[in-house]
Amino acid sequence: MGRWEPNARDRLAQAAMTLFQEHGYDRTTVEEIAARAGLTERTFFRYFTDKKEVLFGGSDALHERIVTTIAGAPQGTAPLDAVATALDAMAPFFKDRREHARARQALLAAHADLRERELIKLASLASAAADTLRKRGVTEPTASLAAEAGIAVFKVAFERWLEDPKEQDLSRHIQLGLDELRAVTASTGPVAPAVAPAAPPQRPTRPARARKP
């Protein structure tokens, strides 16, 4: 079998998803995945470290996209705007992949170890985003908060996108999520009790939802 198979990564991922659905995730072996894709196990392990990783094949590309988008944002871009642009730049990866993403989500719902891996990937995206912001001169805790809040928006938007009966784009859900995050934070006061009522400067409340063109 040739050393460099065309589209090996995609073929393996597709074969894996088919087998997971046909036989169940637990009962599918790497050998079967490779065979279904018409490839060898050795080729499988050239692309993925284990069976789980097949479901996270795109994460390196997402990682790179986030980092380059934030790094490339115009000078003076507010941190959350830079993160927002990066989230939006991830959306095309999921275009026409809603069905695949739904099937994948069903597997995650059924397997705690897959959910753990997903959380690790998301945490690593947040950490890469924070890192890139710091390289742009954003200080802490701003960098971490903008990054973590951004990834929280992505996580919620992604779930909404999967369930959306209107099938609006992921990009749209990310935008709605960011608007909602702004509305949620704008509609609160300082931490009420316990400590000291040193009110932070309040900004005028934005019109929450209707900001879309």
Added chain:
Amino acid sequence: MGRWEPNARDRLAQAAMTLFQEHGYDRTTVEEIAARAGLTERTFFRYFTDKKEVLFGGSDALHERIVTTIAGAPQGTAPLDAVATALDAMAPFFKDRREHARARQALLAAHADLRERELIKLASLASAAADTLRKRGVTEPTASLAAEAGIAVFKVAFERWLEDPKEQDLSRHIQLGLDELRAVTASTGPVAPAVAPAAPPQRPTRPARARKP
């Protein structure tokens, strides 16, 4: 050995932390932990499902505190305010435990499986918070966003607290984190974009330390 040992949970947790630091996490067994605490392995497993779990002994209490605080917030409290109050209500759990928390964090930094467990616990706190908000009538995506953003604040605040040379309270770091989250979201415009170059409202550049040339 008596069936109900006083403070068994705390004694086991303390013994575990001591042994992890003396012999390393990997080389410490449940048997040794139990022996050091003057208890049996059987008692250990009455409190913890595995060795990892010793480091997450407080998570059920945190979970309950979050849920009851959010559920008990006055009617009409804004969602993020309810979450903020719940975060603040978690702070007392960590009072006088900064050294313990630092030692624990060092273990997490060295062991990926512990970091995974930590992420799972945080995700489960976020999910409990969102659930409780929904029970109060908060709709989606507001409930999930307020919960996820709140937990993001907690995560960042916790790390800042551990590293704070001024040793300010966790409660103070939570408050600073919430203020910063509000500042971060208030200073941004709608998602600008990759797609159409509608420049987001620019803010004055922050003092840029290490800005790349």
